Amino acid sequence: MDLFLQFLANGLVVGVFYALSALGLTLIFGLMRVVNFAHGEFYMLGGVVGWFVTTYLGLDFFSGLVLVALVMGSFGWAVDRFLIERVRGQGEEPGILLTIGLSIFLVNITLLAVGPAPLKVARAITEGPIFLGPVTITKMRLLAMVIGVALIFAAHAIIHRTRLGSAMRATFQDPMAASLAGIRTKQVYAATFALGCTLSALSGMLLASIYSAQASVGGLVSLKSFVVVILGGMGSFPGAIAGGLLLGVAEALWGGYVATGMVDIIGFLLVILILVLRPQGLFSIRAERA
Amino acid sequence: MTLERNVLLGLGVLAALLPFAVTDQYLLHLAVMALFYAILANSLNLVVGYVGEFSLGHTAFLGTGAYTAALLSVNAGWPMWAAVPAAGLVAALFGLGIGAITLRLQGPYFVIVTLSFAEVLRIIANNWIGVTNGPMGLAGVGQGGIADKRVFFAIVLGLAALTFYLSYRFVYSNAGRAAVAVRENRYVAQSIGVNPFGSAMQAFVLGAFMAGLAGGFYAFYISFVGPEVFRFSFMATIIIMVLMGGKGTLVGPVVGAVIVTLLEEYLRELQELRLSLFGLIVMAIVLFLPNGLMGFIARRREQRGDAPSLSPAIEERTV
Amino acid sequence: MTALPTQRHGGEPLLRAENLTMRFGGITAVKQVGFSVGPGEIVGLIGPNGAGKTTCFNMLTGFYTPTEGRVFFKGADVTSHKPHAIARLGLIRSFQKTNVMKRLTVFENVLTGHYLEGRQSLLATFFPGERVRRAEREARESAAAVVETMGLARRMNAPAHLLSCGELRLLEVAVALAAKPTLLMLDEPAAGLNSHEALLFGETLKTLIGKVVQSLLIVEHNMELVMGVCDRIVVLNFGQMLAEGEPREILNNPKVAEAYLGKAAA
Numbered sequence: 001m002d003l004f005l006q007f008l009a010n011g012l013v014v015g016v017f018y019a020l021s022a023l024g025l026t027l028i029f030g031l032m033r034v035v036n037f038a039h040g041e042f043y044m045l046g047g048v049v050g051w052f053v054t055t056y057l058g059l060d061f062f063s064g065l066v067l068v069a070l071v072m073g074s075f076g077w078a079v080d081r082f083l084i085e086r087v088r089g090q091g092e093e094p095g096i097l098l099t100i101g102l103s104i105f106l107v108n109i110t111l112l113a114v115g116p117a118p119l120k121v122a123r124a125i126t127e128g129p130i131f132l133g134p135v136t137i138t139k140m141r142l143l144a145m146v147i148g149v150a151l152i153f154a155a156h157a158i159i160h161r162t163r164l165g166s167a168m169r170a171t172f173q174d175p176m177a178a179s180l181a182g183i184r185t186k187q188v189y190a191a192t193f194a195l196g197c198t199l200s201a202l203s204g205m206l207l208a209s210i211y212s213a214q215a216s217v218g219g220l221v222s223l224k225s226f227v228v229v230i231l232g233g234m235g236s237f238p239g240a241i242a243g244g245l246l247l248g249v250a251e252a253l254w255g256g257y258v259a260t261g262m263v264d265i266i267g268f269l270l271v272i273l274i275l276v277l278r279p280q281g282l283f284s285i286r287a288e289r290a
Numbered sequence: 291m292t293l294e295r296n297v298l299l300g301l302g303v304l305a306a307l308l309p310f311a312v313t314d315q316y317l318l319h320l321a322v323m324a325l326f327y328a329i330l331a332n333s334l335n336l337v338v339g340y341v342g343e344f345s346l347g348h349t350a351f352l353g354t355g356a357y358t359a360a361l362l363s364v365n366a367g368w369p370m371w372a373a374v375p376a377a378g379l380v381a382a383l384f385g386l387g388i389g390a391i392t393l394r395l396q397g398p399y400f401v402i403v404t405l406s407f408a409e410v411l412r413i414i415a416n417n418w419i420g421v422t423n424g425p426m427g428l429a430g431v432g433q434g435g436i437a438d439k440r441v442f443f444a445i446v447l448g449l450a451a452l453t454f455y456l457s458y459r460f461v462y463s464n465a466g467r468a469a470v471a472v473r474e475n476r477y478v479a480q481s482i483g484v485n486p487f488g489s490a491m492q493a494f495v496l497g498a499f500m501a502g503l504a505g506g507f508y509a510f511y512i513s514f515v516g517p518e519v520f521r522f523s524f525m526a527t528i529i530i531m532v533l534m535g536g537k538g539t540l541v542g543p544v545v546g547a548v549i550v551t552l553l554e555e556y557l558r559e560l561q562e563l564r565l566s567l568f569g570l571i572v573m574a575i576v577l578f579l580p581n582g583l584m585g586f587i588a589r590r591r592e593q594r595g596d597a598p599s600l601s602p603a604i605e606e607r608t609v
Numbered sequence: 610m611t612a613l614p615t616q617r618h619g620g621e622p623l624l625r626a627e628n629l630t631m632r633f634g635g636i637t638a639v640k641q642v643g644f645s646v647g648p649g650e651i652v653g654l655i656g657p658n659g660a661g662k663t664t665c666f667n668m669l670t671g672f673y674t675p676t677e678g679r680v681f682f683k684g685a686d687v688t689s690h691k692p693h694a695i696a697r698l699g700l701i702r703s704f705q706k707t708n709v710m711k712r713l714t715v716f717e718n719v720l721t722g723h724y725l726e727g728r729q730s731l732l733a734t735f736f737p738g739e740r741v742r743r744a745e746r747e748a749r750e751s752a753a754a755v756v757e758t759m760g761l762a763r764r765m766n767a768p769a770h771l772l773s774c775g776e777l778r779l780l781e782v783a784v785a786l787a788a789k790p791t792l793l794m795l796d797e798p799a800a801g802l803n804s805h806e807a808l809l810f811g812e813t814l815k816t817l818i819g820k821v822v823q824s825l826l827i828v829e830h831n832m833e834l835v836m837g838v839c840d841r842i843v844v845l846n847f848g849q850m851l852a853e854g855e856p857r858e859i860l861n862n863p864k865v866a867e868a869y870l871g872k873a874a875a
């Protein structure tokens with residue numbers, strides 16, 4: 001029973017991380033209907049840039065986090081203005097191909113720049129275990145969960161409580177009407193993409209400080225994020241959280257009780273099952289907009 | 291239609307003459323790989339260009355074909371002429387099963403689930419050590435058989451001829467037109483009696499069969515099969531070939547396969563640089579040549595020919 | 610093009626809708642609509658915007674499954690059959706928005722429409738025998754003939770996206786005709802045509818009856834066209850049947866005038 005609780009706790013922690021890393025993907029899809037295959041690379045760049053600013057610029061973790069948000073926000077903005085904007089309104093396929101190309105480019109250019117080795121990102125706090133009854137969890141993981149939840153709330157607040165957020169929602173409901181009402185829709189699209197990119201990058205840096213940053217991690221992150229987002233329903237924040245927790249727990253239990261070798265298969269099997277039985281995702285009645 | 295057939299026939303004749311002109315084993319190897327990729331690109335093109343859905347899981351069929359041929363050869367001692375067709379058939383069966391699930395989906399869901407199937411198969415190949423020998427892979431496929439690359443070239447040319455013949459027949463048949471109708475306008479297709487699911491399935495299974503043949507050949511040619519056959523970078527290479535040449539045409543994938551095979555070879559030492567370049571190429575094609583090289587050529591012909599009033603604005607919306 | 614036998618199904622109408630009802634969530638889009646189309650008839654389905662005409666079309670052709678009610682075609686119950694299965698029985702429709710295959714040429718569009726006639730096994734696809742080759746030749750000849758019937762011969766090899774609005778309407782009908790319908794259903798076939806073009810279009814439609822198709826069911830807003838072409842008219846309003854009768858009766862029906870023009874005019 002204690003073992004089960006530990007598996008469950010591990011699964012929940014990993015699940016929150018999964019949810020966190022899928023937020024950027026679900027935001028960009030939910031609002032912009034762009035399936036971002038470069039999502040994992042945005043995440044990866046967050047970690048690598050975080051490594052760079054904490055190692056070479058000597059910043060501490062939190063100032064590094066802020067700088068990463070700025071850098072990756074601008075990057076996302078530029079990607080939207082220079083790439084995504086050109087295929088807007090042409091359906092999903094060009095966007096998918098464009099971001100696949102972008103992801104191949106980003107991985108390999110990063111490999112050229114920093115090599116394939118794992119990179120250490122400065123930690124926010126000194127590491128140490130915390131005991132909660134029979135369950136052990138590390139401080140850093142707990143902190144990451146707290147920051148993750150804060151990020152989720154912050155993103156939600158931006159979308160629902162700010163002028164930019166209402167401009168976003170207006171633009172994605174009816175771009176024509178929004179631009180007639182004086183909203184500069186191009187800026188709004190770019191801002192949304194930048195927000196999604198920032199979210200991905202922040203989660204990348206956060207998790208890189210627990211594990212490590214690595215140029216080639218993006219593919220796996222993209223895949224897992226797709227799994228999470230499909231499980232929860234594309235475009236839904238609560239769905240992403242539920243999907244992340246489900247995936248985390250399912251993997252932890254499978255790994256603990258069945259077989260460690262094929263843990264990664266669980267997510268794909270779940271996705272295949274879900275899409276056959278309930279294409280709109282497990283937790284949303286209709287794919288709710290973020 | 292006739293133009294495309296003649297170009298393909300011309301390329302085939304050129305390829306058939308090649309072994310008489312070239313004896314250099316390295317050049318022959320390049321020619322074999324180009325043809326192998328042409329078969330693969332052609333098979334993916336049936337899904338991407340004629341079903342109109344973007345499959346990221348085509349390596350599932352390449353891989354099952356390669357593993358089938360390798361297992362039959364290593365464990366049962368099947369010769370190449372029997373193992374390669376068997377590889378195609380097994381891949382077609384997988385196509386039937388995977389298609390039954392994925393072809394109900396559209397857009398991003400189709401993309402992700404096809405990718406998921408390839409990943410599932412990769413993980414299984416990596417972990418089912420008793421059968422696949424895990425990450426070590428299966429070595430010694432068709433051992434001690436053929437030394438001269440010209441024989442392999444003849445075999446792959448034969449396979450290419452077969453697969454392009456099948457594709458040509460399919461594309462320019464009633465069934466092919468039905469697939470195009472589904473791609474262009476699902477509702478109209480249904481209203482003229484086309485079963486969209488069945489029609490997509492035909493193209494999908496045909497594509498799987500051809501990818502399986504290519505996989506079976508690959509196993510014998512390299513004489514080794516490991517889980518890398520399911521890898522995404524393989525997939526990316528095939529996608530680039532199809533996009534660059536022009537999806538929805540038969541000549542396009544051949545052109546793409548030749549160009550990309552040569553690029554791969556020239557930039558062999560510079561793996562990351564090469565792939566960075568591929569990434570840029572993909573983006574450039576999507577932005578500037580959405581119908582690939584063949585689409586570009588067709589458009590130039592159209593512009594010089596009978597449609598002078600085609601304004602760029604209209605064109606952009608319709609391509 | 611061969612003349613169709615005007616076979617009557619034992620006095621049965623060709624198409625019969627009984628008690629059709631369609632609810633989307635809480636909204637009832639169509640309520641208890643019933644009418645029929647007999648052999649040799651041209652029937653118009655009219656009504657103000659939002660009256661439920663297109664919803665009816667979608668239920669008749671299998672694109673929607675009715676919440677209640679049944680659809681019979683040639684005496685067989687086809688309710689909730691798949692769209693392509695219904696099309697294979699000879700009930701072919703067009704769509705309201707210009708629905709053609711835009712990147713294909715006029716000829717290719719119509720040739721594609723011949724799908725049902727040319728269905729064959731995969732084996733025959735790969736290794737076409739004389740029979741298949743002949744079928745292909747005939748389909749091509751027939752496609753050219755249909756394009757000419759619809760007056761599009763001049764545009765035979767033009768890609769569909771270059772056609773004018775009027776030509777697109779003709780092409781939609783041509784694609785549907787290529788499928789050799791017994792009953793052809795057209796959803797606003799004259800939308801976007803000026804009144805002169807609409808009249809010509811109406812004349813073209815009339816020539817089809819008995820020769821190319823047995824019956825026609827038309828949803829249309831252009832009253833001149835409807836009154837000039839139809840044998841019988843069914844009027845819908847707010848999803849319910851308002852009236853049914855010959856054009857003259859409908860024109861003089863005060864309820865219809867009220868539905869279209871508001872109470873004051875009645």
